[in-house]
Amino acid sequence: MNKNVLIMLCSLVALAGVSGSAIAAGDAALEHANVNIRDTAAAQRGARLFVNYCMSCHSASYMRYNRLAEDLGLGEDLVKEHLMFADAKIGDTMEVAMRPADGEAWLGKAPPDLSLTARARGTDWLYTYFLSFYRDEAGSWNNVVLPNASMPHVLWQLQGIQEPVIVEHDGQPTVERLELAQPGMQSPEDYEETVRDLVTFLEYLGEPAELKRRNVGIWVLLFLVVFALTSYALKAEYWRDVH
Ligand code: HEC
Known part of the structure; x- marks a missing residue:
């Protein structure tokens, strides 16, 4: 009996530790994503961004193309034409061609599967993540919410290049805010909409039945x-x- 109580206490302490570290990792203030999961048009645009900009590195191996076609009201022909690589079949999952070992060798870290990323990180974190890439003093990509991320800023042509304004905080150089050093193809407002579309799709990916569940x-x-x-x-x- 006593042993059981001890095990329970240990699990509680471990759980508190896990949630505590999750909060500590995200101590940069997060922006509100304001994602509307009922906005199917946004999820469709997000799906397109995802296929064009993310699937060279990331998979979404819990999602099948034909489910995507049905849920987002696209129809299989549109999905085949715009969202699938030539050799994929409509019943396939959204797999990436890159092997995890190659990813690790090329990028320093294997790109994780993104099926459940919206469940793990939350939409506000994702939204802020895509707004928070900057070029550091060494000239490489960095990110405020995921410091020293191995992922390059794949949307930089849309957003442009941000540079940090660094201030000393308790003797530590800290990124106070980011400034757009070189504008991209989109205005900051349009880029925020683009990111919202992408995050809407990632939210859908995390729980494809969410709309049905709510209804x-x-x-x-x-x-x-x-x-x-x-x-x-x-x-x-x-x-x-x-x-
Ligand atoms: C060049 C390859 C590459 C491309 C393209 C790419 N990523 Fe990544 N991504 C990575 C790598 C590598 C990591 C791991 C970063 C780390 O943990 O340091 C990562 C991490 C992430 C994470 C953080 C996961 C977590 O919880 O830690 C998210 C979210 C993400 N990518 C989303 C995207 C999205 C969405 C796109 C498309 C717009 C994209 N990525 C395009 C390589 C890539």
Whole structure:
């Protein structure tokens, strides 16, 4: 018995440690993504960005193209034409051609599968991540929310190049804010919309049934209300005779 209590306590402490470190890792203030999962057009644009800019390195191996076609209302022909590589089949999962070992050798770290990244990191983190790439003094890409990230800023042509304004914080040089040193193809507002589209798609990827779950949820709650009212009426009817 005592042993069990000890194990339970240890697990609680471990859990607190895990959530504590998650908070510490994201101590940069996060922007609000304001993602609307019902905005199918945004998810469609995000899917396109994902295929064009991310799938050379990342897979989404829990998602199949034909599910994508159905959920995003695209139809299989459109998906085949715009979102699939030539040798992929409609029933395939969104796999990347690069082997993890190559990724590690080329980039220093294997790019993780992104199927569940929105569940693990949250949409605000992702949104801030894509707004927070900058070029550091050494001339390489860095990121405020994922310091020393091995991922290059793949959307730099759209956003442009940001450089940091560094201030001393307790004797430590810290990035205070980022400034756009070289504008990109999009205005900052348009780039934020682009990132929101991408994050909307990543949110969908993390839970493809989310929309369905929410829609069913409303009917379940309505049913419960109607059921509660009828049961109450029935109870009142029965107890009238008892009284
Ligand atoms: C050149 C290869 C490459 C491309 C292209 C690329 N990434 Fe990455 N990405 C990486 C690598 C490598 C990491 C691991 C970074 C690290 O942990 O230091 C990473 C990390 C990430 C992470 C952080 C995962 C985590 O939780 O730590 C996210 C999110 C991400 N990428 C999303 C994207 C998206 C979305 C795109 C397309 C817009 C993209 N990446 C394009 C290589 C790439």
